[in-house]
Amino acid sequence: MLTIHGDIRSGNCLKVKWMLDALGCDYQWVAVDIMSGESRTPEFLLLNPFGQVPTVVFEDGRALAQSNAILLHLAEETPWIPSDAWERAKMLEWLFWEQYSHEPYVAVARFQRVYAGKSADEVEPRLMERGYAALARMEAGLAGVGWLAGGQGATLADLALVAYTRVAHEGGFDLAAYPNIRDWIGRVENAFGIQ
Amino acid sequence: MLTIHGDIRSGNCLKVKWMLDALGCDYQWVAVDIMSGESRTPEFLLLNPFGQVPTVVFEDGRALAQSNAILLHLAEETPWIPSDAWERAKMLEWLFWEQYSHEPYVAVARFQRVYAGKSADEVEPRLMERGYAALARMEAGLAGVGWLAGGQGATLADLALVAYTRVAHEGGFDLAAYPNIRDWIGRVENAFGIQ
Missing domain, CATH: 1.20.1050.10 (Glutathione S-transferase Yfyf (Class Pi); Chain A, domain 2)
Incomplete structure (x- = not known):
């Protein structure tokens, strides 16, 4: 199952959640509190050297950051990316x-x-x-x-x-x-x- | 022929020029001096309401802004966008x-x-x-x-x-x-x- 590391108050993180909800995909949500530096810990930087949320981790362990890049990846072959x-x-x-x-x-x-x-x-x-x-x-x-x-x-x-x-x-x-x-x-x- | 409205000192504009050069496409370059407000004139805003360079205008008059969006559009079906x-x-x-x-x-x-x-x-x-x-x-x-x-x-x-x-x-x-x-x-x- 895919995991979203994110902060529920962040629009950038919510975008990804909404996309997965709309696609009917299961996912796990791991709360990252950016205000207390949780996106800058050595453990998090290993996951995403950009030190930013959202970060999505796929079942095979590969991680992807940048909310709009994540949306484009998740929505491939859907009508939310126009064919024109x-x-x-x-x-x-x-x-x-x-x-x-x-x-x-x-x-x-x-x-x-x-x-x-x-x-x-x-x-x-x-x-x-x-x-x-x-x-x-x-x-x-x-x-x-x-x-x-x-x-x-x-x-x-x-x-x-x-x-x-x-x-x-x-x-x-x-x-x-x-x-x-x-x-x-x-x-x-x-x-x-x-x- | 495609027209690039841009400032030759701007990396965002040069990206687009380099892409077209690499693709072997002909284009016209219209110099826009952002320091003297040329990207904010009523005429320019009609072309690109974002008021930003580069702006590319295609032969049919349609305009596209945002350097990386322009690159993605121009490079479709080339190896510069990975198939994987x-x-x-x-x-x-x-x-x-x-x-x-x-x-x-x-x-x-x-x-x-x-x-x-x-x-x-x-x-x-x-x-x-x-x-x-x-x-x-x-x-x-x-x-x-x-x-x-x-x-x-x-x-x-x-x-x-x-x-x-x-x-x-x-x-x-x-x-x-x-x-x-x-x-x-x-x-x-x-x-x-x-x-």
Whole structure:
């Protein structure tokens, strides 16, 4: 059975859990508390030298990190990776953008509030500014389309981006002015059976 | 003919150029000076709402951003994307890691020196510290293997990571203590014909 080493509060870890749930795969969850340094112990670094969660360990002992790489590996041959080459390229564009231009702001602002216990005033203004820029980009990208990659169904781009977008309010982001995003969150939760 | 909108000093843009050169594809290069805001003009945002370079525009007018997504699209059906599912997963792991844990430090330190004209003392110590951590991770990952994804030949992981690693010294990083990386840089340059 596959094992996920992860922190249940982390969107990057939840993405992988939701994917396995949607695929109907059995797995074991090993809780790693990143706040107490559990992802940096010698034992964990042996498993994943990147020292990051989620890390997935397959039955044969091989380990894979990077949430979006894990999703792409698990979802091979499923409709969540479009068969159309262009739609697949747009899905990948969103997946890389998520890790570079969304997660470092939307997730990190939430991290400072939820994990580190900072007040709204203590969160770096740059995080809020860039987080809102990322949300504005998504809002525009969802105008007139149901799914981020632009096709007829949900893809990994939707799963990856929903992880931190659905809890953006916990980082202090107000989604009131983002109706496309709010509708899309419900659609993605339905498509993947996210509670 | 395909058009690359890019900045020739940017490793993210050069990756795409090297890929097209290696594939023997013709393309047009449109210089975008990010320092003077050319990637944020209304005209450019119409082309790429992400406001980032590189952006590739195909003959039919469709545009694609995110360097590693562009590489994955261009290299479909080539040996630079391994046919083995596990090797492909490890390639993807490195590609996402590059954008999250390497580029934001190694490339940004270089940006501060080369583009913004800062002295070594003016570069944020955190960038150097995390940049060296990324280089140490690569050095360990290259122990006993020729290529990052662990297979018998170069993959997109090598191309993506070499872009900023080969110019890391311009950001003040000393590769003297990283012999695996130094050997690997030469191998990757040869494999892709990088001058």
